[in-house]
Amino acid sequence: MITRGDVVKRLALVGGGTALGLYAVFGFLQGAAIGGAAGVGLVNYLFGQSTMALMANELLPRVMIAASMLAGVVVSLVTFVVAGSVAGAGAGFVASLLINTAEDGLSLEDAVPEED
Secondary structure, three states, X not given: OOOHHHHHHHHHHHHHHHHHHHHHHHHHHHHHHXXXXXXXXXXXXXXXXXXXXXXXXXXXXXXXXXXXXXXXXXXXXXXXXXXXXXXXXXXXXXXXXXXXXXXXXXXHHHHOOOOO
């Protein structure tokens, strides 16, 4: 017998997998771009110079920008996967309510009152 928890868990995994695919298509480049822009702003703030002139002879600004790009990619990934898993779990909970209603011998037509 399929329990409510099994349905919720399976659809949460499906939602997470779907979100991972959407991340690969839509989230990776945007996460890197946003993280890189934040890194350039951080480097400009900390070093107080134009980033392009500073990056010509320094390694630290390049490492800081690369680290912020990586952080942007990771935050984007976590956001996509968590949101997809929560959406899948919510859909699984609704589906489990419908499945349990059908297993109890009730149909959806029984749940809706008849109009006179």
